[in-house]
Structure formats: C-alpha cells, structure tokens
Amino acid sequence: MLFPGVEENLAGRTKKAVQTWVSVLLVLVSLSGLVIWLECRPRERDRLTPQMAGARDTLIRVLLLHNVERFRVQITNELSLRDVGKGHSVSLKDLGHLHHIDIGLVRGRLTLAGHPIDVDHLEIHFGPPGIFSMEGERFRGQLEVIVDGAGTAFDVINHLPLEPYLAGVVGAEMPSYWEPEALKAQAIASRTYCLYIKERFGRHRSWDMSRTQAHQVYRGIAAESATVWDAVHATRGQILVTDGRDGTPIVLPTYYSSIWAGHTEDSNRVFGEASVVLRGVECWSCEDVAKATQFNWPEVIYSKQEVSQRLLARYPALRELGAVHEIVPIRQSEYDHFTRFTQVRLVGTTGRSSVLRAEDLRLAIDPSGRRIKSTGCRLEDRGEHWAFVQGRGWGHAVGMCQCGAQGLARAGLSVQDILVHYYPGARIGRRP
Numbered sequence: 520m521l522f523p524g525v526e527e528n529l530a531g532r533t534k535k536a537v538q539t540w541v542s543v544l545l546v547l548v549s550l551s552g553l554v555i556w557l558e559c560r561p562r563e564r565d566r567l568t569p570q571m572a573g574a575r576d577t578l579i580r581v582l583l584l585h586n587v588e589r590f591r592v593q594i595t596n597e598l599s600l601r602d603v604g605k606g607h608s609v610s611l612k613d614l615g616h617l618h619h620i621d622i623g624l625v626r627g628r629l630t631l632a633g634h635p636i637d638v639d640h641l642e643i644h645f646g647p648p649g650i651f652s653m654e655g656e657r658f659r660g661q662l663e664v665i666v667d668g669a670g671t672a673f674d675v676i677n678h679l680p681l682e683p684y685l686a687g688v689v690g691a692e693m694p695s696y697w698e699p700e701a702l703k704a705q706a707i708a709s710r711t712y713c714l715y716i717k718e719r720f721g722r723h724r725s726w727d728m729s730r731t732q733a734h735q736v737y738r739g740i741a742a743e744s745a746t747v748w749d750a751v752h753a754t755r756g757q758i759l760v761t762d763g764r765d766g767t768p769i770v771l772p773t774y775y776s777s778i779w780a781g782h783t784e785d786s787n788r789v790f791g792e793a794s795v796v797l798r799g800v801e802c803w804s805c806e807d808v809a810k811a812t813q814f815n816w817p818e819v820i821y822s823k824q825e826v827s828q829r830l831l832a833r834y835p836a837l838r839e840l841g842a843v844h845e846i847v848p849i850r851q852s853e854y855d856h857f858t859r860f861t862q863v864r865l866v867g868t869t870g871r872s873s874v875l876r877a878e879d880l881r882l883a884i885d886p887s888g889r890r891i892k893s894t895g896c897r898l899e900d901r902g903e904h905w906a907f908v909q910g911r912g913w914g915h916a917v918g919m920c921q922c923g924a925q926g927l928a929r930a931g932l933s934v935q936d937i938l939v940h941y942y943p944g945a946r947i948g949r950r951p
C-alpha cells in the first residue's frame with residue numbers, strides 16, 4: 520500500500536477515466552443514432568407534391584415562359600399529355616427512349632420531339648412525385664402550354680397548389696437562414712398577395728402570377744429548404760385580411776419589398792389605388808440588416824436622351840411630348856432625413872406635359888430596379904444628364920419591409936406583431 524491518499528486518488532482517477540470513456544461512447548452512440556435518424560427522415564424536397572389532386576380552380580398558375588417558340592422538358596418520371604381543346608390524351612409512342620422532349624411550334628401547331636401534333640393547347644402531367652425538370656430548373660405540379668391566337672408563340676404555365684408554390688417563393692424572396700418569425704411573415708404576405716392577384720387579375724387571363732419581381736420571385740424546388748417549409752407549414756392557410764364596411768373580410772394587397780429605410784408609404788400615394796389603402800409606418804429595423812450601400816445607395820446618372828428614349832418606348836402616348844426635357848416631382852413625402860417623390864410631371868420639347876407615377880418613371884428608366892433602387896432620392900438636372908442622388912432604400916416602399924421584418928424578428932417580435940406593424944389594421948385570417 521502506498522499512501523492511502525494516493526491509492527484512493529488512483530482509484531478515483533481510474534473511475535473518472537472509465538466514466539469519461541462511457542460518456543464518450545454514449546455520445547458516439549447517440550450521434551450515430553442522430554445520423555441514422557437524419558438519413559431516414561424523408562427529405563421534404565423528395566416528398567410527394569402535396570394536395571395535387573385538389574380542385575383545379577384552387578391551383579396557382581405561374582407563368583414560367585412567355586411568348587416562346589420552344590422549350591425542353593426532361594423525362595425523369597412517368598409523363599402523360601392531354602389535348603385540352605379536344606379533351607383526349609396525346610399518344611407518346613416512339614418517344615419512350617428519349618431523355619427529354621423538345622416542344623416547339625410549326626405553323627401555329629405544337630410539335631413534340633420534332634413530330635407535329637395537331638394541338639394548340641396542351642397539358643403535361645407528371646407522375647409521382649409530381650416533380651419535373653425544365654430548362655435546368657425543377658418545379659412541382661404540372662404544365663400547360665397555350666399557343667397564342669396568331670400561332671406565333673406560346674406560353675408555358677406551371678399549375679400547382681398554393682402551399683408548395685409558396686415554398687418556391689419564400690426561399691427565393693428571403694434568405695432561408697433568417698429568423699423563423701421573419702420567414703413566417705414572408706410566407707403569410709406571399710400567400711395573401713398571391714390570392715389577391717389571382718382573384719383580381721387571374722380570372723381574366725390564363726395565368727395568375729408571373730415568376731419575377733413584377734409579382735413575386737418563384738424558383739421552384741431550388742428555393743426550398745427545411746426552414747422555408749417549416750414557415751409554410753406553420754402558417755398554412757393563414758392570410759392577412761381587413762374587415763370591410765359590412766364586416767366581411769377583405770383580402771389585403773400585401774405588397775412588400777426589400778428595404779424602406781426610415782418610412783413606408785401610403786399605397787394610394789405610390790400606386791394610386793383606393794379600394795384598400797395600406798398606411799405608411801416608420802421603419803428603422805432594416806438599418807442593421809440591409810447592406811449599407813443598399814440602405815443609402817450611390818448616385819446614379821442617365822443622359823437626358825436615354826431617359827427620353829426609354830420613357831417613350833415604354834409609354835408610346837408620351838410621344839406627343841417630343842423629347843422629355845424636364846422632370847418635376849409634383850407629389851412627395853417629406854421625412855426627417857429624406858424625401859420620397861411619388862408623382863412627377865414630364866415636360867416635353869413640344870410644350871406639352873404629362874403626369875406619371877414616380878415608380879413608373881423609375882422602372883421605365885431602369886427596368887431592373889437595381890440602379891435607381893427607389894424614389895426615396897432627389898432628382899438633379901445637370902444639363903445633359905439626370906442624376907438620382909442621396910438615394911435610400913430599395914423598392915416601392917409599400918407594405919412590409921423584408922429587411923425590417925428580419926430586424927423586428929431579431930428583436931423578438933412575433934410574426935403577428937411584425938405583420939400588424941407593416942399592415943396596420945390587418946389581422947390574420949383563413950384563406951376563403
């Protein structure tokens with residue numbers, strides 16, 4: 520026996536070593552369990568597209584390609600074609616060995632892999648899991664091809680249920696690593712906006728939504744992720760409504776965009792609509808989220824000649840002005856640190872003048888909206904040029920500020936608080 524104390528100490532050390540090894544083993548076992556569980560958990564993007572069997576009029580119709588003469592669909596799963604006009608299926612014989620089908624147009628009728636088919640309105644159905652690849656992108660749902668009246672081009676439209684459509688929007692409109700409450704706010708705003716546009720404009724045309732910023736960006740499966748699906752599932756069926764005079768809920772036009780940088784704008788000032796007005800509110804929570812060069816963007820310069828050409832190309836009625844030689848903001852909102860103009864008068868060399876919404880001016884000159892990011896700026900006449908200076912924010916400034924929603928979520932606000940801040944007077948209701 521050495522010193523009793525030492526032996527005890529040794530025994531203690533052995534015991535500790537054994538304990539350590541046991542814990543390491545336990546951690547390893549549970550880690551491998553987690554790995555097995557993660558591996559077995561069906562990944563959302565491989566799951567069946569939900570509710571595909573829903574009533575046709577509840578599907579969202581997204582315009583994927585407009586006025587094209589050909590496109591290519593990969594054949595990855597079972598696929599069937601239907602002639603919508605005649606109401607019967609189109610034979611796919613001789614195509615069994617192909618990996619893709621090229622759909623084109625010859626003399627106003629569609630062709631499949633070069634073979635003419637006597638069809639000008641085609642539906643393409645994809646078997647389980649209801650996913651297809653087209654031009655390098657993957658989408659859920661099915662396709663519709665509609666040849667225009669003149670037989671010179673066709674539109675390609677993706678039909679799919681609302682919730683999987685939203686999964687392809689939320690992750691395209693907002694980084695999927697943002698706060699869960701911000702992603703939920705985006706999901707509810709996007710769901711509401713989609714139903715508003717579908718109801719208001721969809722009934723008069725063969726599609727509901729474009730897939731660009733003109734409406735909201737839709738990237739299909741590439742935009743999906745677990746966090747995005749969580750936000751879509753957690754808010755399933757929820758939309759923003761306001762109560763009409765007789766108490767019936769009205770679906771809000773839930774406009775939103777990137778960065779408002781200080782204050783949002785009343786919707787009727789920007790768009791001139793009056794049925795439902797979204798009120799402007801303060802918005803500073805985007806300052807820490809947005810990039811500094813987007814919150815305050817650098818000076819942008821265009822020659823007067825270019826501005827004139829772009830305006831006349833976009834609005835042929837303005838030709839009576841001759842060339843545009845003066846742009847006068849006639850309606851603007853003054854805030855503590857900046858001014859946002861919402862309406863301008865264009866004065867032409869013929870002496871005539873015309874009034875234009877400031878958003879229309881901005882997007883006519885810069886259709887990408889990436890240079891003149893907003894009308895929260897000053898317009899300077901520099902002789903041969905127009906300069907847009909002291910610019911702030913990005914987007915039309917109506918409704919929800921996406922960077923601001925992230926800022927508020929970081930500060931601990933719930934999805935409901937975030938939405939009520941940007942859409943005062945709104946409440947969360949259920950889709951009709």
Ligand SMILES: [Zn+2]
Pocket residue numbers: 778779780781802803804805806920922923
């Ligand atoms: Zn903001």
